[in-house]
Amino acid sequence: MIMPLLKKYNEYLLSINWKFPMMLWILIAFAAGAGAALFSYSTIALMAMEISPLLSLVIGFVVFDVIISYPYLLAMKRIAVIEENLPDAFKQIGDTLKAGGTFEYALRGVSTAEYGALSEEIDDMLRRLQEGENLENSLKGFAQDVDSKLVKRSVNIIIDSVKSGAGLADVLDKIADDIRALYRIDQERKSGTIMQVLFLVTASALVAPLILGMVSAILSFLIQAVATGADISKKLLLEAIATKNLIVTLMQAYVFIEVVATSAMIAIMREGKVTKALIFMPILLLIAYIVYYLAVYAVTAMLGEL
Structure with a gap:
């Protein structure tokens, strides 16, 4: 499964006369993705930001995907010019x-x-x-x-x-x-599927992250309100916080899976090739997680004023 994909990817690199060997380029992409993930994780930890470590993995994946996809995008552009x-x-x-x-x-x-x-x-x-x-x-x-x-x-x-x-x-x-x-x-x-693509992008990268971000903020607010206004044991409070963190992590994972699936559907609808999802995925992931955390901070700010 992997070897045919690597062989095909190497053919794309050769077709555009890419300067780097395939394995070296993959290592560069992996190193850049890992570096971006570690940097974002360190930044979140140092600034004590209430952001899940999952975001660091997403950032690392996006950086890796962008670097890997760039020569592929050039090869696809070259093929499109030939066909045209x-x-x-x-x-x-x-x-x-x-x-x-x-x-x-x-x-x-x-x-x-x-x-x-x-x-x-x-x-x-x-x-x-x-x-x-x-x-x-x-x-x-x-x-x-x-x-x-x-x-x-x-x-x-x-x-x-x-x-x-x-x-x-x-x-x-x-x-x-x-x-x-x-x-x-x-x-x-392609022109006939614009509305379907816009619907998928809106649903997966805007509406779903917005709703899940609001839910995450409300969960945190409710647990904090109960902790300060009700007489509950410390053990029960820790269990509630752990459950909340699990739910938030699952929602963030859902956003990731949803965007990946949406990228594949858009690629099939628009280009007829599921591999073109590599082009749409980084953009949609960034939009989705930006919307998610904007919703979290906006709702948290509004609830904090109550």
């Missing part, structure tokens, strides 16, 4: 073939055009052809270098069409039209 420019590149290759040019000449035209990362991949494919590889292996190498279902599907269609004797120029034109249609459908899907 793929129809125009196929159209250009098809027009060149129809004008009597060779496939190699058409690839050279695309590699020198301003297609960003796609021009770099086409240049690599052109180099394979010049080194003696056949068209099929060069296309498969291109599909393997780009972690995109759209690219792999398009390459398979091209290879099957060439094997069946179909005209490559016509095939590329049809694939370009299909990719544009798929891209338009994907954009419509």
